[in-house]
Amino acid sequence: MGLRTNPTQRQRRLGLELRKLRDASGMSAATAGSFAGLGSPHLGHIEAARTAIPEAKLRSLLAAYGCQRQTLVDALVAMSESTGKGWWSAYRKSVIGQRMQDLAELEATSTAYQTFQWVHIPGLLQTAEYMRALFESGEPQASPTDIDTYVDFRLQRQQAPMDAELRIHAVIHEAALRMQFVPLDVMRRQIEHLVEMARLPHVQIQILPFKTDVYPARFGTPFVVYEHEVPDLSTVYVEQPVSSPFVSDREQCRRFVDTFETLTKAALLPIDLPVEPGFHTRKDSLSLIQHLLYTL
Known part of the structure; x- marks a missing residue:
């Protein structure tokens, strides 16, 4: 699947939130990606909203970042899983x-x-x-x-x-x-x-x-x-x-x-x-x- 060229606001926001959480954890892209089976370039594309992330890998990342607020976890998963259709x-x-x-x-x-x-x-x-x-x-x-x-x-x-x-x-x-x-x-x-x-x-x-x-x-x-x-x-x-x-x-x-x-x-x-x-x-x-x- 090719990379997105025109991500939506929701997709960009998800990427930004993941980057904020990673920065707060002090992890490098390579270290964070290893927790979810993602390479550093792949995680970079996710944070830039150029590609999607499966729910299981997203939850693994959030756990690695120490994100324990269930409401925030569920909201980020919902943003990721949304088709954007309406x-x-x-x-x-x-x-x-x-x-x-x-x-x-x-x-x-x-x-x-x-x-x-x-x-x-x-x-x-x-x-x-x-x-x-x-x-x-x-x-x-x-x-x-x-x-x-x-x-x-x-x-x-x-x-x-x-x-x-x-x-x-x-x-x-x-x-x-x-x-x-x-x-x-x-x-x-x-x-x-x-x-x-x-x-x-x-x-x-x-x-x-x-x-x-x-x-x-x-x-x-x-x-x-x-x-x-x-x-x-x-x-x-x-x-x-x-x-x-x-x-x-x-x-x-x-x-x-x-x-x-x-x-x-x-x-x-x-x-x-x-x-x-x-x-x-x-x-x-x-x-x-x-x-x-x-x-x-």
């Missing part, structure tokens, strides 16, 4: 790139989705017409068929988390609600859709107003934290056009998580339908949204 597989020969397919697979295996956006509404909370307006303005060279594919793919991305009740927590900057690169009637319905989404028990939405003491661009770009049931395997997706958009280093992930927590404290209280008298007098996300709708 609803997104139908788009492999379409205009949808590998990065977006990696995101779909990541969402299917995550327990929570925490996102900060300050230019547009987070993808999992967008309406179809808002998506289409974004793609038409952002991809002017795309054909109508390609635009349809982009919209269909994003709608599919929304459906899977909703079915699985992936916990979604979004902090959206007020600027994203005031942008006018989509028609005003589309933006109005998009904002109303946010309120409807906030009715779901696993969706929490906060608005970060212009008037805040927190500088929202610590990392200079929007980001998403994908929580894994094993915290060590959580991933951050950074929205940038170049280099790798996926962050797996635990210390760097921690910085994004800390930043998100800071943003949630600076943002207005979550969108919550009124349940008590006088709700309209408090400063919260719903009050700001109602004001925006009035002024649109």
